[in-house]
Amino acid sequence: MTKGLVVILSGASSVGKGDIRDLLLQDKDLKLFYSISETTRPQRPNEVDGKDYYFVTHKEFAESVRNKELLEYTEFNGYYYGTPKQQVEFLQSKGKNVLIEVEAQGVGPIKLNMPDSLAFFVMPENLEQLEKQINELYKDDQASAQRRINKAKMDMELAPLFNNIVSNEDAKKAAAQIKEVILNELKKRK
Template identity: 65%
Template sequence: MKKGMILVLTGASSVGKNLIRDELMKDEEMNLFYSISVTTRPKKEDEIDGKDYYFVSYETFASAVRNRELLEYTEFGGYYYGTPCQQVDFLINQGKNVLIEVEAQGVGQIKLKHPDALCVFVIPENMDELEKQIRLRYKDDETTIQQRLNKAKMEMELQPLFNNVVTNTDAAASAATIKKAFLDEWKKG
């Protein structure tokens, strides 16, 4: 059985990765399974444990780090986020392709363990559009808006490290571009 492949989706905060992810996940030809992250962040009212995230305590998260159970992990806003190794390894060994959506700094950790992973950096049409998206998403919290804007500017500095960069002006078109690059790589392997 042919092993599955990992598709890593990253980019600046609020650039539209979720919409692109949703488009990719609908495409049966991609044979994609979404890797659910683990987090110490409290569950929001509309979130479902085991579907949106695995919500865990700081102690459980620290144990996972100590035991090398996370493919990558990062901290933002005082909370930790990570990708469970076991889930990803199980799926790719079953011939399934895995979509992992992570912060840009987590990509290096993934590439060390899975050098054949296709990593895509999603960028906005321009910084003004990105700021507009951040302000729409976090409209009532100027502190969070400024945090996200600063984070997005730092993340955009990482763009030159990626061979696959997609400008997101339309989620469906961006997903189609990513699909082509992914299937080309998958067919090579």
């Protein structure tokens, strides 16, 4: 059985990765399975444990880090997020293609563990548009908006480290570009 392909989706903070992720996961040609992250962030009312995230305590997260059970992890706004290694390796061993959505700094550790993975960085159409979008989303919390803008700028500085950079002027076009690269990679592996 051929090992599944690991696809890493990253990008600037608030750039619309979620919309692109959803389009890729819905695409029957790609047969992607989503890697669910572990987080210490409180569960929101519309979220389902084990579907949106694995919601864990800080102590449980620390144990995952200590036991090297995460491919990567990061902290944002006082909460930790990480990619469970066992889940990705299990799906991959069953020939399943796995989509991992991570912060830009998380790609390096994954690529070290899985050098044949494909990594995509999603860029905003332009910085002014992204700032406007973030300010609109967080209009009631300027401090959060500014943190996200600063984070987006730092994320974009890491973009040159990615083999595949996609502009998100339109989520469907961005997803189509990513799909093309994935399908070409899958053809090469047959």
